Amino acid sequence: MTEVDTGDDISILLDWLSSEIFPINGKQSLNIPHRIKNITRNTTNSHSYLPVFQRLLYSLASNLEIYHTGNIISFLKFLESSTNNLNIIYSLFKFNNNDLTILKRSEFSIYQDLIKQKWNDLIIFFSNDYSSDDLYLVSKILMKINLFDELDNFIFQLSKCKIIQKIDLMYNDKPIFEELENWIINDLYLSFESLVSFKNSKIFKDCLVIISKNILILKRIDQIYILVEKYPETTETLKEFNECLSKVSQKDLLVENFILNLNENLLLPSIKTIDIILYYIKTIHSFLLIDHRGVLLDKVARPIRSYLCMRNNSVEKIVNGLLSTDRENNKLIELNDELNKTLKFSSNLNINIPLNLQKRTLNWQPDPVDALPDFQVGKIDDIVDSLTSIFNNNNMFINQFVNIFAVDLLNINDYNIQNILQNLSLLKSKFLKNDFNKIDIMINDIIKSKSLDLKINNTSKTQYSIHGMFLSHLYWPNLESSSSSTSSFKFPDLIQNDLDAYELRYKEYQKGRTLKLHPNNTKANIEIELNGVKRNFSVTLDKLIILNFIQESKMDVVKLGIIVMKLGMPLQLVKSSLEYWVNENILIEINGGWKINE
Structure with missing residues (x-):
């Protein structure tokens, strides 16, 4: 009988393990020599090898880092082959379940650290085109090494990239959220649902929708000045803000971005007063679609109101807009329409309650505490009140009315003042009747x-x-x-x-x-x-x-x-x-x- 040198067996075994655990040359197939099989077959206590295996695993882990050449998928494939080889080696030594658990924990901790280090590479790779096999590989490895939270994070990150790409592809001045939401529910969600852990599976769909809202709203915020400028064509798109805008930070960003654009594009000496008034009116309509309470409107309107107050012809333009019925030349014809609408509504009801209050009575809600007086109930959706309230008192408007009515009265034919009386009646519905004493006297002179x-x-x-x-x-x-x-x-x-x-x-x-x-x-x-x-x-x-x-x-x-x-x-x-x-x-x-x- 030949005597076996135990010391030589251990040395041979260690040399072989060092070459097969995370091999530096990156070979993926496991070669088990006959001598190694005999040594492990004769092992009576595999537990004694546990510390040896652990030390080898940690000492040879650097080989994995060396093997990563920048291709994250190739690197993951190598990790997969390495763990498969280790499973075979573990079975060769016949480790018991407790020892196997300890070894797998050591092994997985190495993989986990490496993958976390390469996480950005993983996200970047999947932000572009990828195959379903690549996705399956990543999911399988992350689940195998107990990175379930990281897998969920990966799927969420990947979904976010997909949503960004989809929004960029769909984006225009028209509303797109409904179509986007359908795509998320019927396409994106179904594609990734099976990869999400059980604890997050119930919220996955809702999270995707929330992510899409956040991404879309940031893009809309960046375009808010143009969307307001194109009102009313962008009415439905502005309504998307109401559906997607939820975070306080988003609202703050919206206000900040809009005011920045106002200062850069509108509130300038080179811009005509009438164009500023027109944009102000569009701002009122637009921001009431975004936030019907008027809190955001109050914040974004302040710079425009202050600037109009400094313009010496603002009152003249507003008054002309109120009184002129020339639909071709009166750019502010909406003001005249508002006056006529107010009088007609009040006449039909035969009561003295202001129009805007009548409209809101059935759907009354208390004012938000952060809504200032200019935009509280009763004024918030009244364009005429919103404009006239810019100035501290009505005297500037009344003086302008007197001048215009004087010219109109002197230019009438056959003493026909019917249209002038109608205009005066409209104005009295918006201002105090006593403000028009001078005009009443002038009209009495004509009669x-x-x-x-x-x-x-x-x-x-x-x-x-x-x-x-x-x-x-x-x-x-x-x-x-x-x-x-x-x-x-x-x-x-x-x-x-x-x-x-x-x-x-x-x-x-x-x-x-x-x-x-x-x-x-x-x-x-x-x-x-x-x-x-x-x-x-x-x-x-x-x-x-x-x-x-x-x-x-x-x-x-x-x-x-x-x-x-x-x-x-x-x-x-x-x-x-x-x-x-x-x-x-x-x-x-x-x-x-x-x-x-x-």
């Missing part, structure tokens, strides 16, 4: 003028049918300056005689009163026959005087300087009168002067 003028013309026979407006000069703006600029008018005898007769009749009806003539506010009805065609005009006296002067002149053409000098009229008034008759084809401009168009 009385109509009655008195009718009496005068019924009892006075004149060449021209003169129609005057008898104005309470203390209440009409700029009346004195207008009078002084036209007081030196020189009237032809026929017109002067008619004016004298008209004044005489006035004094008969208005005992103790005197008249101060405003030629550009006094009208005459005339009939002009030109080329066999008769036309009737109701024109102010300045226009009548100029036409009469040119008609009676013996010059081929009448120059501008001659008209100014002979009639004593202001240059600008002469120009506007000449332009009027040219537009009516009564005069033609030729050789630097004007003549009757015969």
Whole structure:
């Protein structure tokens, strides 16, 4: 019988194990020599090898790091082959279950540390195209080495990458969340559901939806200025904010980003006031879609409101927008529509409750504590109130209303003030009625003028049918300056005689009163026959005087300087009168002067 050298057996066994546990050359197949099989077959106490195996595992672990060349999938395949080989070696030594558990823990701790170190490489690899085999390999290895939480994290990270790619592919100014959510539930979720651990499987679907909302909302926040600018085309897209915006940090970022864009693109000296007002109105509509309570609106509106308050023509633009019914030229026609809507609604209900309060009564909710007064219930969705509340008091608006109503009243025909009365009624529904005392007096002047003028013309026979407006000069703006600029008018005898007769009749009806003539506010009805065609005009006296002067002149053409000098009229008034008759084809401009168009 041959004597066996036990010391040699141990040395041979250790050398072989050192070459097969995490081999430095990366070989994947396990070669078990006959001598090794005999040594392990004769082993009576495998437990004695446990410390040896543990030391070898930790000492040879560096070989794994050396083997990683940057390809994470190849590295994982090598880990898989290594653990398979180790399983065979463990079975060769016939370790009991307790020893096997200890060995697997040691082995897995090595794998776990390595994979955590290479985690970014793993995520980067799977952020691009990958095969289902690659995904299966990663999942199998992570589960095998007890990295279940890491596997869940990996699946969530991978899902997030997929969602980002999908959103980038789908993204436009139209709403996309509904389609995105369907894709997540019916495609992405089903693809990864089986890989998620049991403890996270119930929340996996909801988490994917939340992730998609967060990613989409960040992209929308980046585009918020443009989305508001394109309102109302982006109405449905703005509603997505209401569905996806949930975190306080997201809301803060939305406000911060929007205000930054306002300062860079809108609140600049080069931007017209009317364009700023238009964007402000769009901001109100847009942010009420995002947050119907108005808390976010209050925050983003402050810079615009402050800037409009500093613009010296803001009130003028707002007032013109309120009163003008010209849908082609009034860019702020929405303000006029709001006024009409308010009056119509209040009239139908026959009560004095403001429109915005009536609309909200059935769906009333208390104001949020962080909503400031300008955007509390009763003002939040009223564009007119939102604009007028920018300024500390209504005096600026009332003064502007007085100026505009004065011009409109002086330009009416046949004393017809129906449209003006309607506009005044609309404004009184938004402001205090007492604010309009001056305008009420001016309107009363016109009403009385109509009655008195009718009496005068019924009892006075004149060449021209003169129609005057008898104005309470203390209440009409700029009346004195207008009078002084036209007081030196020189009237032809026929017109002067008619004016004298008209004044005489006035004094008969208005005992103790005197008249101060405003030629550009006094009208005459005339009939002009030109080329066999008769036309009737109701024109102010300045226009009548100029036409009469040119008609009676013996010059081929009448120059501008001659008209100014002979009639004593202001240059600008002469120009506007000449332009009027040219537009009516009564005069033609030729050789630097004007003549009757015969």
